[in-house]
Amino acid sequence: MDLRPNSDEARDIAYHFHSYTNPRVHEEQGPLIMDRGEGIYVFDTQGNRYIEGMSGLWSVAVGFHEQRLIDAATQQMAKLPYYHNFAHRSHGPAIDLAEKLIGMAPVPMSKVFFTNSGSEANDTILKMLWYRSNALGKPEKKKVISRIRGYHGVTVASASMTGLPYNHKSFDLPIDGILHTTCPHYWREGRDGESEEDFATRCAEDLDAMIQSEGPDTIAAFIAEPLMGAGGVVVPPVTYWEKIQAVLGKYDILLIADEVICGFGRTGKMFGSETFDIRPDIMTLSKQITSSYFPFSAFMMTEEVYAPIADEAGRIGVLGHGYTGGAHPVGAAVALENLKIIEERDLVANAAERGAELQAGLRGFAGHPHVGEARGVGLIGALEIVAPEGREEGFNPGQLGAAMNKHFLKNGLISRAMMDAMAFCPPLIITAAQVRDILTAVEQSLEGFAAEMQV
Template sequence: MDVRPNSDEARDIAYHFHSYTNAEAHEKIGPLIIESGEGIHVTDSNGNRYIEGMSGLWSVAVGFNEQRLVDVASRQMQKLPYYHNFSHRSHGPAIDLAEKLIEIAPVPMSKVFYTNSGSEANDTIVKMVWYRSNALGKPEKKKIISRLRGYHGVTVAAASMTGLPYNHKSFDLPMEGILHTTCPHYWREGQDGESEEAFASRCAQDLDDMIQSEGPETVAAFIAEPVMGAGGVVVPPATYWEKIQAVLAKYDILLIADEVICGFGRTGNMFGSTTFDIKPDILTMSKQITSSYFPFSAFMINDRVYQPIADESGRIGVLGHGYTGGGHPVGAAVALENIKIIEERDLVANAAERGAELQAGLTDLTSHPLVGEARGIGLIGALELIAPEGKSGDFAPGKLGAQMNAIMLRNGLISRNMTDAMAFCPPLIVGANDVREIIQITKKSLEELAADINGAA
């Protein structure tokens, strides 16, 4: 990028330290500056328009210019722009939203605790699990099992549960007491001749073996996304969740469903837990809860989790945890209105219908020699790219994905490459014609990628 002095790009390079970015490379490349959004599209500072095929960061359910969310935020700003929930304080939006979340929960839940991001929610859950174990007189029951390639955030505890190397390298993570079991990606991890169900059984046995090795009395909880997001959009194999839950029940281990990406319609049900018949004790929510119009997150706990924590706070005199912005009245008001829009416009059903079209379109692209696998459910999917036959040594992990990502951007579609898996996660308002355009651009981009590779040969 040719960066002009004193331009927004130059000022960004000078002053802005970016998330999930190669900081050294950014000094040379500079940013893509997004200036406006409308529906499923965003427009950059040069007037280029893109389909936002990732909903921002898996998160804008109702599109980028929903006036109802703007209006409800403005009204709440005028009425009560801020208040907290420390020391028995509360406010209407926090109460209303908690009631609504309990009402729509996929399984019976007891209470809602508010935080500001998915990372904060999962970090807090770790503390609550430890607190509960102490309350139950089981101070040794503290270990938490996650999965390789799972994603649960970037705070110290949440990043430890995340099972991706770049979230650990040079951060001195994961911390002690966080373990990682098998990633349930059948295409990559399945053995020759192993059926999908047999692979699910092996995943469950790996978990059982880990618990036995560590000591069941030391393991407190298992955390997992219904469908893995940042780990490559990994849909679990048939019978996986049934078998995993049987193992957890055998050892009295809590199940934490991280619904930060799957929640609020993404998989074709309001929660991914419903899609896969998961019965969590704790459920994490963020991203689509406000369509990311306001930073906001929460988790729900059942009474089995809540009551010992409540009892322990009574013994100590206070629950010594909370956030200044937790349950922010503006965020809570936006979340309520966002959920209302999702329900009124039947966007969950739209996710199922348009999602079936998206999955069919991605599957059709597996005939291309650069595509190894298409996978997904509802409005979340991925294409796994593979090197041309006989040329795998020419492509380091992530090289194909980065090239494809740049071509797709040039063609007007924003995706995200997770190594060599191209992700698709459009807003829940996406239409049938939009889905067709996403597939057409992806197909065109694959052909251009193949031409680039052949031209360089």
């Protein structure tokens, strides 16, 4: 690491306050600086090549340096570099993209609202739920139920819906009216002798009990990822979603599917809602919508959700909400071209085929003494790293994942340690040979990790 006063590393330490980073540790060790990307690979400033096994942050669907997205952004920048959608204004890319998304929706949707990140989208959804309940004359119907370990963003509202400790501690979160129910991770949360089916039933019963305890008339919505991402790639047990939706239907509670990670092919179908037979009232979209070449997000809502909001705004005179960068023409143009590439190259089918290979390979490590569980769907997976037998008490949560991450980097693979779960989420363009390269790097890393643990 070059820490000379004028080096990029030293200047980064001096001036750059990083996201999801321990600032004091960063001051000591400095950054790993990336210089360029190509396909599924990124290269650091020292010329080292890495398989970007996380697609950046679950998001670069079509790979790095896709010329068609560069051209789409350049052309739109030259034509109309910016405009807004306030006060009845619009532009072609926003109109085209809204129509495209409604046409792609797995269930009938009515309108699209554009934002700039998944956090912003979920924050806005909460405001719209409150607005809608007031419009319906149900001012008490404002609470939202999320799940422990669910991830929905980092703004005050969306971080409250997130169910992870680091997103709450010392931030005075969650805010009132946000509740968290059982995490559907059978491997970790299932009881001795409890079948996966029984665990799914218990999750639904826990939700039902929470709703009854709070009062059904006070609950506006339930928000959940079809498959949990940042909480550790948690795959819900079979029948989980069927039972959860039955509970919500019994009490007339809206379902928000947070498709920020699952959407646009990640699970082997266009949306995670299709993979798990979910029928949402609202869908949150981001990340792979532009392959993160441009900050962009949206949410779609049914007519049942939209109509009371529109009526209330009509009564007041205006919808008092919006973002300067919402429906940005460059972002919308990039999104349209990105979705064309996903469809033209049949990347959803590739995610299913390569995903089956990835999942089989990961499950092949399930018998390793340092792998507690291998899990995933499509091109999203995880290995749960465990301590040597008999030494479980000697490691703090996250310590094993951090140690494994170093071995992955040494072997040219970028993953993300979510506590002690190592995540995999490569670009949808990945080939069979590149899947094998990932699995080889994992095998080498497990060997190095095992040797380290024996010391």
